[in-house]
Amino acid sequence: MLSKKRLLLLSILFFISGMSGLTYQVAWQRALYSAFGSDVDSVAIIVSAFMLGLGLGALAGGKVVDKYPDKALEFFCFSEFGIGLFGLISYQLILFFGDIFIVYNLLIVAIVNFLLVLVPAVLMGATLPILITYIAQFWKNIGQTTGHLYAINTCGAAIGAALTGFILFNYFELNVVIIFAAIGNFIVSILAYLFFKKAQIEKS
Amino acid sequence: MKYFAWSISLLVGLMSLGQEMLWFRVFSFILGGQPFAFALVLVLFLLGIAYGAGRGKMMCTRYSNLFFVGGIVLTIAGFTDIMIPFIIQFTLQENSILFSFFICCILIFILATLMAILFPIVHHLGTNIANGKIGSSVSKVYFFNIIGSTLGSLLIGGVLLDYISISSMFIITGMVCVTLGSLMIIKKTAVSVTTVVILGSICIGLVDKHTNYIFANTFKNLSVNNYVENRYGVIHIVNDDKKGRKNIVLGNNVYDGIISINPDDDINDLNRLYLLAAVHPSPKKALVIGVSGGAWTRALSSFPTLQTIDAIEINKGYLDIIKQHPEVSPILNDPKINIYIDDGRRWLKRNCDKKYDLIVMNTTYHWRSGVTNLLSQEMMEIVKNSLNPNGILAFNSTRSPDTLKTAQSVFKYAYWGTLGFIYASDSMIKLDEVVAEANLNKLILDGKPLFSEESKQRESGAYKKTLITKLLNLGEVEKLYNLDRDTEIITDSNMITEYKYGLWNK
Missing domain, CATH: 3.40.50.150 (Vaccinia Virus protein VP39)
Structure with a gap:
């Protein structure tokens, strides 16, 4: 049985994960504008690349967690840690690729944008089905599980977007804001790992 | 049933992201392109989604006929969408731009809530818990939702807004939602489904693609000479009769010059x-x-x-x-x-x-x-x-x-x-x-x-x-x-003219 305390902890972690996710999206969008241009086509490319990455991540996350259902929390930790690691180098990476590929046509730019956000977006997309699978072991109602996690994650995302757009950009540079988001991912990853370890010990 | 749930998931994603694009443009216009417009739309949208997902979760445990419940929610969302251009037009006509802005905030939240209620419902309908493949069946519904969202941003934001005005796009997305909602409500026979799809398509086809309800009453003291709306933004050419100035260019509601080269x-x-x-x-x-x-x-x-x-x-x-x-x-x-x-x-x-x-x-x-x-x-x-x-x-x-x-x-x-x-x-x-x-x-x-x-x-x-x-x-x-601070160098990373020393922080 999933105790209320554990559900609360998992919910908080997924909330922070959502916060980091939207902080990245707002910050990366700005960095990508500087690197590749800020016209409507760039906007559409960036949003689409991000969404497509999330979708592929969701598919991959679902497949993997079905194959190894006992390792759901480990996958979640891995995903969050991976997002954080990418976050740390993302700003420099975007500028570097922008300098190289800006001279190419729209198709190449679209592919480069897609590849740039692919790794973190896939990992972000994977976290929802992974956690749903974990909690559904206890709740059995998919609608209830999805609704709960989606609401928590999205609430975090809203706070992340608000913090970034209204406060952080007033006080910190873009690259620093991205590092804050990465720290959020590391915190989530470490706490989820400790949570998982404790659950394992109790089980045995 | 799962195919129908996947389709609904895809189309709800498409409508949601499409609406987000439309709202971003409306807010950019109302706020004159202030940098927080994007974050504000995102926040309101996400808060609505979070609240809606919570409501949807409750409905999944309370109601057994989720197709019917989902259909009703989607139909209400559709009618709200159709009303949006008229509501904004009315509020701009009768009240200040600030009041209209608050009304828009509420509308974004309501619409995002209604669309998000569908999210857990379609997951519930499209996921098979019995075969032990929860992860992959959940992820498929989620995947279709995200594919829809991607298409929403590409199709509506990247293509359709070149041919259809923002006001008309709101009406059309509303009609699509009403059609989808009706499909969820009705008994699914070939005749009833075909009838609803044909009726929906006719209504969408009849919509004037270039209506201008939203921006028609924006300028109370200016007369509009010319107006261009495309996927790049909204341009007005106006006259200020009080000051005797003609051909003032407004790009997304902000002064962008005057068409004059008179050296005298x-x-x-x-x-x-x-x-x-x-x-x-x-x-x-x-x-x-x-x-x-x-x-x-x-x-x-x-x-x-x-x-x-x-x-x-x-x-x-x-x-x-x-x-x-x-x-x-x-x-x-x-x-x-x-x-x-x-x-x-x-x-x-x-x-x-x-x-x-x-x-x-x-x-x-x-x-x-x-x-x-x-x-x-x-x-x-x-x-x-x-x-x-x-x-x-x-x-x-x-x-x-x-x-x-x-x-x-x-x-x-x-x-x-x-x-x-x-x-x-x-x-x-x-x-x-x-x-x-x-x-x-x-x-x-x-x-x-x-x-x-x-x-x-x-x-x-x-x-x-x-x-x-x-x-x-x-x-x-x-x-x-006589600044009470040192001047600073603007960089891509610090964005000081937009944020730290932007319009509200001077």
């Missing part, structure tokens, strides 16, 4: 451009970043030594505006003027082999979203790379002293001219009255001298205004503005 009455201060003729001995190649209504490019074409003018504009809608105004329309057929539709900074990076004697940017307000890309130190380095040794960069600081500090960090000389127009170069810029007069006398437009003898005597004329320009250095500007 220099209402749009083209003297800031003519100063370049006064101080540069013989410019041959010029670049204009931001054509807007075309007045600056047209005025620049009067420089007799210029052989080529390249002009970059990000919104192709301005070309339609220019076509309709004979004062500026010759720039479209002038053989020495080449107009490109592109992002200015990207164009410069892609054409770094081209060198110019003059680069002119009549930049929009320094606090608007994305303007850092034109005012930052990084951009000035790019511009410097495209200038000939004696070349001059002239741009509009819109009175942000930090822009002068930034220009000074890149160029040897940077000065603050009329209305904060900045002139930067690695060669000294000096306004010698005798040389300036001689150069201004050489300006020719349509085969005639730009300045007649009478025009030269007018106090409000461009000739006199150019000659009395005072060029200030950074120290003088800091003293003039």
